[in-house]
Amino acid sequence: MSFLRGNAPAPGGVNADKIEMAVTELDTVTDFFNRMVSSCHAKCISTRYAEPDLNKGESVCIDRCVAKFNEVQKKVGEKLQSRGAANAAAGNAATGGFTSL
Amino acid sequence: MSFLRGNAPAPGGVNADKIEMAVTELDTVTDFFNRMVSSCHAKCISTRYAEPDLNKGESVCIDRCVAKFNEVQKKVGEKLQSRGAANAAAGNAATGGFTSL
Amino acid sequence: MSFLRGNAPAPGGVNADKIEMAVTELDTVTDFFNRMVSSCHAKCISTRYAEPDLNKGESVCIDRCVAKFNEVQKKVGEKLQSRGAANAAAGNAATGGFTSL
Amino acid sequence: MDFSNFNGAEQAHMTKIIEKRQMQDFLRMYSNLVEKCFNTCCNDFTSKALSTKEETCIMNCTEKFIKHSERVGARFAEQNAEAMNAQNQ
Amino acid sequence: MDFSNFNGAEQAHMTKIIEKRQMQDFLRMYSNLVEKCFNTCCNDFTSKALSTKEETCIMNCTEKFIKHSERVGARFAEQNAEAMNAQNQ
Amino acid sequence: MDFSNFNGAEQAHMTKIIEKRQMQDFLRMYSNLVEKCFNTCCNDFTSKALSTKEETCIMNCTEKFIKHSERVGARFAEQNAEAMNAQNQ
Structure with a gap:
């Protein structure tokens, strides 16, 4: 929860943003793996x-x-990237109105 | 995680309880939206x-x-509110026994 | 998030690891209960x-x-325990390669 | 769960966490109910208004789900109590 | 949502949290799309390569899901705006 | 994942987080297995005891799911290793 610490350096020289990004990556791969296990089952x-x-x-x-599941992941990823701008719009629609500060 | 900070004022004048409530609301609306997308799909x-x-x-x-999904949300919400006490009981049954301090 | 506090004692004499374990237990029982409600429904x-x-x-x-659901939970639990070592291997395969420091 | 080895500050923390979880569980049950009852009861999209038949179905679905959860919760609590007694003997 | 009673520091915090949630939502949609389109489009496991037919299905499934989400989002935002207007009158 | 640019304190933090995640993953797999095998194997509610047939089904379901996960994990790790090699060339 790096956002609760402001910009103060964390104890022991830990970069909280770096940790947070690594955790997001870990959770993403785990989620992907679990869905692959479930689909192939x-x-x-x-x-x-x-x-x-x-x-x-x-x-x-x-x-x-x-x-095949990995190939589908690549294809979908390419599609999402090529759609770039449109996706950003979809993201805004999804949180439409209620997250503007 | 305001409960880990006790009642000490947060750095920079941030009210952790207010933030927590806003995050809960954000997550609730997002969850609701995702289920609507999935059901209508x-x-x-x-x-x-x-x-x-x-x-x-x-x-x-x-x-x-x-x-229609929004109407159902309203109807179910009214029902849950009118049931009030009964729901509280259900909540206790759900966590029955194992959360009493 | 005890891992962000290092080994410093928490305010008010709270043992963060103890709290974390209790929360894990609470979440596990809740998840189990919710699946039982859903399956029996x-x-x-x-x-x-x-x-x-x-x-x-x-x-x-x-x-x-x-x-019956509780009996199944016991049977599956016994099976997982008797498989011990094999499970540990599965766990490593699941996070295969990408979590080694 | 057994919190007998928790000191006062730790019990206070757990109470706050449990209260938060109970609110989250309630909100989750709410959206879960909306999804489940909508999926079962609404199958006609020639109109955007709920038909009387659909509305009755939604109300019964909600009520029945709550009674179902209560009954599962009661049986579950009984079994946990029995298991705990067996352990203490 | 209404953040008018948030001070500057609180708004900054919320912005950070919202940005994080948007990234998580995007990643969730991504894996969700992979799972959904794979389950619908891939039913032949006599080969490990995607057939042309499967690939076309995956591309259409992805594109259509995004357009579907956008449309649901647009309608949802309209309804929220209406509800908000009704409340303020 | 690549942690080569992490200092000692950061690596220690990540190790703790990964250990916690592994326990959570195990618990999730456990309840997932119970749910999946119960749903597939138990269809007779004229008795509250598991029949011999149901019990055999539960045991095979559990064992097979673990072997399935292991195989998926092994193939997945191979593919990741290949992808990583391709990147480094």
Whole structure:
């Protein structure tokens, strides 16, 4: 919560903004990973649960699913970047009116 | 995290409780908006994705969906308020036993 | 956020680590309870909403659902504990590579 | 939860945190209810006004969800109490 | 939201928090989009590469979701403005 | 992630945060598993006890989900390593 500390140097020479950015990155990757686990589980794992092990078909499916999910992430990211300005507008619409100081 | 500061005045004359309440309000509106986007997407947008634009039917559906979602929010809010005491009881049941000091 | 305070004693003799652990416990139980409410709602409550009260069948179903959900929690917990080492490995895979200092 | 090893200042802190969490839980239940009841009850978008049928459905859905949560909470508390008793014997 | 009773320091704090939330909201929308479009568009796991059909679907899904969010945001802002006007009269 | 530009105090802070996140991730996976396996395996509420069939399903569901997560994690780490190598060349 660096914003509660103003610009005073943190104890022990810790740059709070740097920490905050690293935490945001960590949380983003974790969220992404969790969604990948969940999506690929829905796509590849049979819900009969007759045995505790991944069978051959499920294993191969998982490998392809991870690769495809990563490709989709890249494609969507490129799209969002190319839309740049439009996205910024969407962000403002989303918080429309109620966050202007 | 005003509770970690006790009653000491915050640096720069910032009232931490006021900030905290504003943040809660901001998060509540954002959560509400995100659920509206998600619900209206499920109700109005065809998942065939044959073209990148909203068609006429989808656009009209979105407008009505937003209006209806807001009405539902009001109705549910009135209901919760009129239930007042009962809700407080539900809240206690939810955290039943394990939050009493 | 005890990690921002270093080892300095907190104002008023508050042990920040103790508070943090209690908060984690509170959030865990709340999350568990919310999932139980949601799962048992899906299993037991008819979505026709013809009347505002729980009928006999729904009430009995809820009671059994809560008992069963708790049993499942125990079974899964035992499984996770018996898997111990393997889980730790999974945890590392999950944050694989990107959290090593 | 057991706060018997908390000193006065720590108990005061926990009380504040619990109060904050209870408000957050209430707000979360509110938006959760709106979403769930809207998704179940509203399926006609030829009009922007709620029909009588939809409104009745929303009211019943809300009321029933609260009663459901209360019942789950009551059973859950009973089971926790039993588990705690078993532990203390 | 109304920040007219906030002093300068408090407004500065809120601005920082809002900026942080906007970045978090953007990241959340990003991963949300990836998940939603992947789940809808990708159903063939006989290959690890995206097919042309899947890729077109992903692009349309992304574009359409953004336009959908913008439209919902615009309607939502209008309704809030109306509600605010009604309150001030 | 790259922490090479972090000083000692900052690395210590990050280590503490990462440890906390790992515990939270574990708890989240636990409740997630309970929810997912319960929803898939338990469909008979004429009794409050788990049937043998339900119990077997829960055990297989848990075991399989962990193996699934491990496999996804391994593939994900490989891809990240490849991407990092590509960047450094």
